[in-house]
Amino acid sequence: MEEEKGKEILIVDDQRGIRLLITDILTGEGYQVSQASTGKEAVEQVNNKSFDLMVLDYKLPIIDGKKVLEILEKDGREIPVIVMSGMAENISAEIEKIKMVKKIIAKPFNIKDFCMQVEEVLL
Template identity: 35%
Template sequence: MEKKKVLIVDDQNGIRVLLMEVFGSEGYQTFQAANGKLALEIVRKEQPDMVLLDMKIPGMDGLEILKHIKQIDPALRVIMMTAYGELDMIKEATDLGALMHFTKPFDIDEIRIAVNMQLRDGIHA
């Protein structure tokens, strides 16, 4: 069975490394991007099953990246990672099709469980 693919988009290297380790050990194939341009290239090339997307990324912000992701693949599942207090952006992200969000610093187990629920139990149309 082919491994499910998880793309982690965050400008903070430490968070990318941490999440890559967590989801790699869960058996997913992981990809990482520090900016929107690279994230969208990976979405086009690798067609990931899930994107963990940080809201605040220099250059192209999370909402812009989310819009572009949904243009490329409307069915792609996206979970947002936000800093405290970005509630207006969270609402917009939900309207654009993000599944849910986690506020940093997030509980790594919560985010792991959420991704597993989406990718293991969810039926991918």
């Protein structure tokens, strides 16, 4: 578990409670966590800092998760992404061809499973 220490993760969700929950979980696992509440904020943060992983909510106001992925891909950003969605089965065909997307997690999710998914992507 030691090798994960210091990995930078960006959490993008418009729901403050979910951002705080995921931040608590991941900082407890030893990761460095940043937060963004909008797609625009997420793109700005990725352009200003390098992250090892982004946990991205699919349904965001103004710039949704898919658009965030398209912008980052167009800009040549290579960042592994875990997409969270309440409609995971509906969106998978739409976004699985985006190579940054490593996993799609259905909300609500099991915390233990979530941590395992994060660890898998970061290995």
